[in-house]
Amino acid sequence: MDKDDFFEKIKGNLNNGSTIVFAANCEVAYSGRAESHLPGGDRIILIKPDNTLLVHQPSGTTPINYMKGGSSHAIYLKDDLLLESRNLLTKEYLKIFIKKVHFFNTHKLDDAEKISLAGSEKDMSEMIYKNPLLIELGFKPLSMEEHTKYGFIDVFGYDKENVFVAVECKRYTGDLNAVTQLRRYVEKIKKLKGLEKVRGILACPKISPNALKMLHDWNLEYKSVHPPKHLEKYKKDQKKLFHYE
């Protein structure tokens, strides 16, 4: 694609509500929260109406470089093409030196929809709250996902001997971080309530060996609980959409 042609096209579509996509051989430099340099290669560049700019290499999930929404972009053509993006508030700068444009497209996209998602850690807390037997016999949940002065404890309540219990849920392997998080909560409750004994239970499908060791060192407990896969409210939708399963 011709440089002058590209220059005119992109110039006419920056800041007019259009979404722009093009493929180009380019070199990218970023300066801001860090400094980066990406030598020449073929990439996809996506510019959204909110001025988000993404640079994607031909592999991987995450963009190799990007500028968040609210940045301002400008295109220059001298000997070479230069697409420059700035965000003065965050002091971030991105420069894309464009050597060759493979294709260019733009369109005004209309999308006001938001995604519905089920199966998060919160749903796991809810499941435990409704089915306290998943933790143990006699567990009486008092509250769930509440931002109390004790912290963001997923589920908390009392056991059959009326000892305070804090439950921390993780959807995947419990790690060292999860253990220290639980430990923080337990200590905070002890201190704030002036209690000697508070139990802390890490509820997750599995746990790493080091995490389990640290858990035991701190007299915390592990209960294997699997996160819920389907939520009632989306079950029907999903069934319709994935009926072949």
Place this chain on the structure above:
Amino acid sequence: MDKDDFFEKIKGNLNNGSTIVFAANCEVAYSGRAESHLPGGDRIILIKPDNTLLVHQPSGTTPINYMKGGSSHAIYLKDDLLLESRNLLTKEYLKIFIKKVHFFNTHKLDDAEKISLAGSEKDMSEMIYKNPLLIELGFKPLSMEEHTKYGFIDVFGYDKENVFVAVECKRYTGDLNAVTQLRRYVEKIKKLKGLEKVRGILACPKISPNALKMLHDWNLEYKSVHPPKHLEKYKKDQKKLFHYE
């Protein structure tokens, strides 16, 4: 764009090493690690040669839906267009119901380059290792970023009175997590080395009030250190690329 035309084009370019980009009005459903549903709207869909698939709404940095590399995609045309992606290993499924295609493009991208990045936490450790005065007078770093049996301590060494010091670096605001991480290291070293006194220093540009409180409660210390913005090895590059600054 005509449905049959799109069908033939995308069919011919899936799994042949091409990168595919198109804009379409579509509905998206995902089932796997969670369940999600996104009602109809205009989006950009990007398919890479490694079979990464991204769905981008016209705003925001992150894709609203995606499939990671290694998935397999197929396109179907009956009454409507259906782009289906599966990953049998991770048991993930994505369906894109395409109502209207706004544009379509494909190209074989050639990119073997990797990014150079400076200013990460590792660079911060390096800076402290080389300039121990940034921590305090008399600090003698012994090792850096080593995966020893004591953990992944960023910098460790002795102070002027030969007391063991573990330094944990954070590029941004030190939070509760950073404090518990440091606390873990200090305790681990104490236990493994059988030492009474081990100092732990959190090195970051600033720290949250709660984190500072917890730090003091645990007799840990805070030293304000700013991460390096420019690394020698990239300085010249950056100067050339951002000479206008």
Place this chain on the structure above:
DNA sequence: GGGGAGAGATGCCGC
């Protein structure tokens, strides 16, 4: 706007 924590986190490196 900052703090705190999850995320369908991702990606990197080491064992």
Place this chain on the structure above:
DNA sequence: GCGGCATTTCTCCCC
């Protein structure tokens, strides 16, 4: 492969 951890993390929620 899993474990541990940073990320130009991003995003959401709450204060």
